[in-house]
Amino acid sequence: xxxxxxxxxxxxxxxxxxxxxxxxxxxxxxxxxxxxxxxxxxxxxxxxxxxxxxxxxxxxxxxxxxxxxxxxxxxxxxxxxxxxxxxxxxxxxxxxxxxxxxxxxxxxxxxxxxxxxxxxxxxxxxxxxxxxxxxxxxxxxxxxxxxxxxxxxxxxxxxxxxxxxxxxxxxxxxxxxxxxxxxxxxxxxxxxxxxxxxxxxxxxxxxxxxxxxxxxxxxxxxxxxxxxxxxxxxxxxxxxxxxxxxxxxxxxxxxxxxxxxxxxxxxxxxxxxxxxxxxxxxxxxxxxxxxxxxxxxxxxxxxxxxxxxxxxxxxxxxxxxxxxxxxxxxxxxxxxxxxxxxxxxxxxxxxxxxxxxxxxxxxxxxxxxxxxxxxxxxxxxxxxxxxxxxxxxxxxxxxxxxxxxxxxxxxxxxxxxxxxxxxxxxxxxxxxxxx
Numbered sequence: 001x002x003x004x005x006x007x008x009x010x011x012x013x014x015x016x017x018x019x020x021x022x023x024x025x026x027x028x029x030x031x032x033x034x035x036x037x038x039x040x041x042x043x044x045x046x047x048x049x050x051x052x053x054x055x056x057x058x059x060x061x062x063x064x065x066x067x068x069x070x071x072x073x074x075x076x077x078x079x080x081x082x083x084x085x086x087x088x089x090x091x092x093x094x095x096x097x098x099x100x101x102x103x104x105x106x107x108x109x110x111x112x113x114x115x116x117x118x119x120x121x122x123x124x125x126x127x128x129x130x131x132x133x134x135x136x137x138x139x140x141x142x143x144x145x146x147x148x149x150x151x152x153x154x155x156x157x158x159x160x161x162x163x164x165x166x167x168x169x170x171x172x173x174x175x176x177x178x179x180x181x182x183x184x185x186x187x188x189x190x191x192x193x194x195x196x197x198x199x200x201x202x203x204x205x206x207x208x209x210x211x212x213x214x215x216x217x218x219x220x221x222x223x224x225x226x227x228x229x230x231x232x233x234x235x236x237x238x239x240x241x242x243x244x245x246x247x248x249x250x251x252x253x254x255x256x257x258x259x260x261x262x263x264x265x266x267x268x269x270x271x272x273x274x275x276x277x278x279x280x281x282x283x284x285x286x287x288x289x290x291x292x293x294x295x296x297x298x299x300x301x302x303x304x305x306x307x308x309x310x311x312x313x314x315x316x317x318x319x320x321x322x323x324x325x326x327x328x329x330x331x332x333x334x335x336x337x338x339x340x341x342x343x344x345x346x347x348x349x350x351x352x353x354x355x356x357x358x359x360x361x362x363x364x365x366x367x368x369x370x371x372x373x374x375x376x377x378x379x380x381x382x383x384x385x386x387x388x389x390x391x392x393x394x395x396x397x398x399x400x401x402x403x404x405x406x407x408x409x410x411x412x413x414x415x416x417x418x419x420x421x422x423x424x425x426x427x428x429x430x431x432x433x434x435x
Contacts, residue, residue, distance in 0.1 A: 036432040037079060037087040038208050039106050043130065044113030045123045046071065046093030049148045049192070053113065054078060054090050056192045057201055057238050063192040075100070082235040082391055083242040083425065084209055085432060096126070097133045108208055109142040110134055116147050116161050116189075120168060128172035128180075135183055142207050143185045145169070146200060151191040162189055195255045202240045211424045215243035218420045222396070223247075226410045229381075231396040232257050233388070233421070236265065242392065256372075257395040260383050264368060365418065367411070371400050386414045388421050 042050050052066040058080045072092045080086045089100075089107075097104060112130060114123045127145065134141045147165055150158050166187050173180035188200035206212055219231045223245045230253050232241040239258050368385040380400040387393050394417060396410075403410060 033079070033087075034434055035085045035429075036434055037085045038108050039087045039089065040204075040208075041089050041091065041097075041100075041107050041110045042113070043091045043095065043097075043110065044093065044148075045115070045118065045126065048093070048113040048115045048118065048123070049146075050113050051090055052192055053146070053148070053190075053197060053201075054088055057197065057240070058088070060237070066192060080238070082205070082238065082240065083211070083215075083233075084205075084428065086208075097130050097137075104134055104137040104141065107138065107141060109144060109204060111144045111146060111204065113146045113148050114165060116149050116158070116165075117152050120165060124165070124168050124172055127169060128176060131173060131183060131185065132176050132180060135180065142204070143183065144200075144204050145185060145187045146190045146197075147187060148190050150189045150196065151193045158189065162187070195251070195258050198239055198241075198258060199249070199251070199254060202242070205240055205242060209242060211428055212243055214424055215421065216245065218417055219243060219245040222394075222413055222417045226396065226398065226413050227402045227406075228396040228398045228410075230257075231394065234258075234261055234393050234395055235391060236261065236387075236393050237391065253397060257383060257397070260370060260385065261393065261395060264385060268366075367414075369403065384410070386411075386418070388418045389425055392421065392425075394418075 042054060044050050049066075051069050051072050052061075052063075055061040055066065055069065056063055058078065072090055074092060075095060076090045078088045078090060080088065091100075110130065112127050114120070114127065131143055134143065145165075147162050150162075153161065169185070170181065173183065186203070188196070188203070190197045190200045209215075215233055219233060222228065223231050230247060230250070231245050232254070233243040234241050234257070239261055241254070241257075365387045366385075367387070369382055371380055371382045373380045382398050382400045382403040384396045384398065384403065385393060386396075394414065398410070
C-alpha cells in the first residue's frame with residue numbers, strides 16, 4: 001500500500017472525525033499556510049523506518065501495512081494539528097542538512113532514526129555530522145535519536161545495542177571536536193508495534209509546547225480534586241499524550257489509556273444519534289430563523305429517543321429547541337448553565353439567538369468509562385474518557401469506589417478542566433495566526 005506524499009499539497013489528518021483538509025498553494029507555488037507551524041526534521045538512513053513512523057503516528061496506518069510503503073526519494077512535508085500545529089519534513093536517506101533547501105533556524109527539532117539491526121558505522125557517522133552542523137547553525141535545536149525497530153531483538157540484546165549506539169555516538173562527536181561531548185542528545189528505544197513510539201514522540205512534543213506547564217498544572221489540580229491516580233491529555237487521532245500530571249509515567253498505565261482511546265476511535269464511528277437525522281437538522285435550522293414569540297402558544301413536540309452517542313460518533317446530538325428552554329424574566333441571569341454547554345439567552349425574548357443555537361450544535365463532549373477487574377466490593381480501577389476539544393481528550397485512572405461514589409464531582413471537575421484547556425488552546429491559536 002503506497003502512501004501519497006507530495007510537496008505540492010499537505011493533508012491535515014483528523015481521523016477522529018474523519019475529515020481531511022488541504023493547504024492551498026499561492027501563486028508562486030509555495031504553501032500558503034495561515035498559521036505558524038513548528039517544524040520537525042525526520043532524518044536517517046534508507047529503510048530505517050522514517051516514513052513508517054510518520055504514517056503510523058499521524059495517518060493511523062496499521063503497522064503491518066508499512067511493508068508496502070514506497071521508499072522516500074525526495075523531501076516531503078506533512079502538516080498535523082494537535083495542541084500546536086506541526087510541520088514534519090520526511091527526508092530521504094541520501095539527504096543531509098547541507099542539502100536542505102531551507103535554513104536550519106526554521107526547525108525546532110531534529111529526529112534521527114537508526115535501525116537497531118543495521119550496521120552502525122555509516123548511520124552513526126551521518127548522525128554525528130548532522131549534530132555538528134545543527135549545533136553550529138542552530139544551537140537551540142532539540143536533538144532526538146530514535147533507535148528504531150527494537151521489537152526485532154530480545155530484551156537483553158536490545159538494551160546492549162542501545163547502550164552501544166549511545167557510546168559510539170558520543171565517541172564520534174568527541175573525535176570531531178571535544179566541545180561536542182556536552183551537546184544534549186536524547187535517545188529513545190522505539191517500535192511501531194508497541195507504545196514505545198507514541199511515548200517517545202510524546203516526549204519530543206513536550207519540548208515544543210510552550211503551554212505545557214499550564215496544562216500540567218491543570219492536570220495536577222484535577223488529579224488532586226478528583227483523587228485520580230493518573231491523568232493524560234491525549235491527542236485523539238495520533239494517541240500522543242500532550243501533557244500529564246506530575247506523577248511518573250508508568251508504561252503499563254500509559255499503554256492502558258492508549259489502548260482504551262484506540263478502542264473508542266475504532267468502535268465510535270459505528271454508533272450515531274438518531275436525533276441527528278436530516279429532518280431534525282432542518283427543523284432546528286428553520287426554528288432559528290422564525291422562532292415564536294414568548295406570548296404565542298406552542299404545540300407540544302414529541303421527544304425523540306436517541307441512542308447514547310459514543311466517543312467517536314461522527315454526528316453530534318442537537319441542542320433543545322427554543323421552546324424547550326424556560327423563559328427568563330429581566331431579573332434573572334441571562335445565562336443558562338449545563339454540565340457541558342452554556343446557552344446565552346436573550347433577556348427580551350427569553351430564547352437563544354440563532355448564532356447561539358448554531359454554536360450549541362458543535363458543543364458536544366462525549367464521555368466514557370471502563371472498569372478493570374470489577375467486583376462486588378467496588379475494588380479495582382476505572383479508566384475514564386472525556387473529550388476536551390475536537391482534538392484533545394482527558395483520560396484518567398481512578399479507583400472504582402471513588403468513581404462510583406463521586407462521579408458527579410469528577411464530571412464537575414472535568415467541566416472546569418475543559419474550560420481551562422480551551423482557553424489555553426485559543427490563546428495558542430491566536431498567537432500563531434499569520435498576518
